[in-house]
Amino acid sequence: MGLGEAVEEHLLAVDHTHPTSAHRQPSKISRLGDWERLTIRYFYGEGIFRMGKLPRIRFRILEGKDGVRKLYDDLAEIYDRSRFLYLTRRLERCEEGVLSGWLKRLESPMLDVGCGSGRYSLKSAERGVEVISVDLSLNMLKIFLKKLEARGLGESVHVVLADGENLPFREGSFRGLLCTLTFDHFQEPEKAISEFSRVLEIRGLCIISTLNREHLNLIRRLLKIPADKIPFLGESIPPTLIYEVGHTGLEVQELLSTHGFKPVKLMGCCHWGLFTPFIPEPLFELLERLLVKLKSSMKHAVLHVVVAEKSPR
Numbered sequence: 629m630g631l632g633e634a635v636e637e638h639l640l641a642v643d644h645t646h647p648t649s650a651h652r653q654p655s656k657i658s659r660l661g662d663w664e665r666l667t668i669r670y671f672y673g674e675g676i677f678r679m680g681k682l683p684r685i686r687f688r689i690l691e692g693k694d695g696v697r698k699l700y701d702d703l704a705e706i707y708d709r710s711r712f713l714y715l716t717r718r719l720e721r722c723e724e725g726v727l728s729g730w731l732k733r734l735e736s737p738m739l740d741v742g743c744g745s746g747r748y749s750l751k752s753a754e755r756g757v758e759v760i761s762v763d764l765s766l767n768m769l770k771i772f773l774k775k776l777e778a779r780g781l782g783e784s785v786h787v788v789l790a791d792g793e794n795l796p797f798r799e800g801s802f803r804g805l806l807c808t809l810t811f812d813h814f815q816e817p818e819k820a821i822s823e824f825s826r827v828l829e830i831r832g833l834c835i836i837s838t839l840n841r842e843h844l845n846l847i848r849r850l851l852k853i854p855a856d857k858i859p860f861l862g863e864s865i866p867p868t869l870i871y872e873v874g875h876t877g878l879e880v881q882e883l884l885s886t887h888g889f890k891p892v893k894l895m896g897c898c899h900w901g902l903f904t905p906f907i908p909e910p911l912f913e914l915l916e917r918l919l920v921k922l923k924s925s926m927k928h929a930v931l932h933v934v935v936a937e938k939s940p941r
Contacts, residue, residue: 645892687859695789696813697764700744700871703862704767708745712861716809719931720747722898723808723837726933730893733833734804741792741824742810746772746785752806753784755909760802762790793820798869800829808837811880812872818883825887828938835931840896877932889936896929 648916678744684726690698707713731751736758740749743761745768752759753776763769771785776782792807793816805824813818824834848855858872876895885891 634791637655641862651752654821655889677903682706682922687853687867689857692871693764693813693815695870699860699865699868700763700765701895702773702865703768703860704745706862706864707768707771710862712863719809719898723769723931723933725878726895726897727808727835727837730833730835730935734769734806735833736804737802738804738806739797739802739827740807740818741795741807742813743772743787744768744809746775748806748808749785750779750781753781757784757804759785760788760797761785761786762792762795789937791821793823795823795827797827797869801827803829803832805832805834805939807835809839811836811838813870815871816884817875821887825884825938830938830940830941834884834890834936834938835933836880836936837931838877838880839872839874840927840930841879842927843930844872844874867928874907875932877926877934880932880934881936886921887940889941890939891934892937893933894926894933895933895935896931897933898930901927 684741690696703710727748731748732755734752734757736756736898738752738757738759740759740761743749743763744765746761749759749761749772752783759771761772763772766789769789776785776787788796791809791816805828806821807824810926811817811820832886841880844858845855848857851859853859853869856871856873860868860870877896
């Protein structure tokens with residue numbers, strides 16, 4: 629079965645009168661409008677249109693924390709190489725550009741919340757930092773463990789299956805904390821920040837990235853999907869919606885300030901939104917380097933990055 633046939637077989641109708649339901653339902657599927665095509669290309673890349681004429685996508689819905697876990701468990705084997713995670717790869721590259729200097733300030737022991745397949749944990753371990761890496765997805769951690777073994781870094785990194793809203797560590801256990809492309813999956817973000825504050829020692833550095841809520845709202849309107857969901861697609865999984873709610877960097881700063889943090893830096897990156905796929909990579913990177921220096925560009929940034937320090941009481 630070809631990829632196009634596989635995806636079509638998995639196209640699931642969503643009954644929008646009951647937002648929590650996802651079931652197979654025979655229906656007439658209309659062709660995509662121009663803005664929907666643009667949005668789908670933005671998420672999945674041009675490759676999705678090589679499958680032939682694409683009907684209006686019908687998503688399955690995975691609800692709540694269990695849904696997030698299942699999606700990443702299903703994606704784990706292909707997460708680092710899927711050609712349909714186009715937006716994820718762009719966001720990762722932009723984020724790494726603004727975080728490269730700040731990562732070096734995270735000291736041992738460091739906690740990586742939502743470590744996934746180990747992108748930042750590996751970078752930190754390679755420069756000698758002791759890292760405790762936490763994720764909700766067992767399958768993602770298995771992929772990460774294979775990478776650690778291949779690089780001989782098993783002594784520097786400790787992998788823990790845990791929930792970022794309920795961290796299994798003592799107070800003041802860490803000198804640095806990183807939470808990237810994960811915070812928006814938390815259904816109780818304030819609880820997560822409270823946990824971050826609890827496990828960080830005084831003057832410990834906390835770095836959080838969040839998807840700009842206004843940008844996510846635009847995407848949802850164009851794709852006609854529920855207000856607390858974001859779409860995923862992979863070679864081995866059907867089009868899927870999981871829980872994800874964006875924030876602004878200022879909102880995250882305010883939450884941090886109520887739990888004993890003082891702001892250090894607020895940055896934005898990935899400024900071109902839906903038009904990202906049309907900008908050649910070298911030009912995109914050049915424009916990004918220029919725009920991240922402009923405070924006025926923050927509202928147009930798809931990703932906001934917040935750096936804060938835990939204050940003495």
